[in-house]
Amino acid sequence: MPELPDVETFRKYLNRTGLNRKIKACRVENKKVLKGITPKELEKKLKDDKFTKTLRQGKYLFAALKKNGFLVVHFGMTGYLKYFKNGNVLPPHSRVVINFTNGHSLAYSNQRLLGKIALVSSFRDFIQRKNLGPDALEIDYPYFKEGVKNSRSTIKSLLMNQEFMAGVGNIYSDEILYRSKIYPGLNNSKIGEKDTKKIFNAMRAVLATAIERKADPSKLPSAWLLPHRNRGESCPKCKGKIKKKKISGRSAYFCPECQKKR
DNA sequence: AGTACCACCTGACGGC
């Protein structure tokens, strides 16, 4: 479920498992996840190098290499990292596997192959090329307020707009709006100062809490929408039925009682 | 500018 909190959790996981260890070998199991590099090239570049630090912006993870720039990792809808002991069976849907000299390996798993792995010399250039906005946890309130003011889309669409700010996706945008008691299809031109502030605060709180709980759905507060984000389930607050509706092309879940259209 | 629709992929699920 790779949105900002998930990717931040992967970043910390990579820090614990893969940093400052010599890479013995790399093997590409499915080249569809590679962007702008061939399996041979990637395998050659990673061999004998090591990761020195990690960075994240939005849903992109960057792992700095000592010699060869940055490994860029994007998780799509089904990607994750798994550290395992050599000799064990590969994690399911392993697409790229990195062996360290300590007898362990790190797998990039991705069932649906929608994620991407690349190698770039500058992560700033990469971000610029992608037109990626500042990270959702890095922006300040004036920036957010200005964005709402200048936008004529729905609030859900703005929250998920990676050029405006990076990191919030379909699930967490729903959570942020549920906690703000705002209807996801509300047009930004109808959102006043008070609600703008409420949404901004909810965004920070939701992302911070989710990171704290390692983005594990079973550990998220039961008062949140996320554990009940299914058709037919009840709102934890008013016990009304959660509704599903397509908004700006994505399935939005919300409580019609708590999030009135106004 | 914003939205709708399609594409990229695999796999789970419900209806018949």
Place this chain on the structure above:
DNA sequence: TGCCGTCAGGTGGTAC
């Protein structure tokens, strides 16, 4: 049981 349509947390392109 088996087949089929639909849906899923990602991005990116095209057409209105």
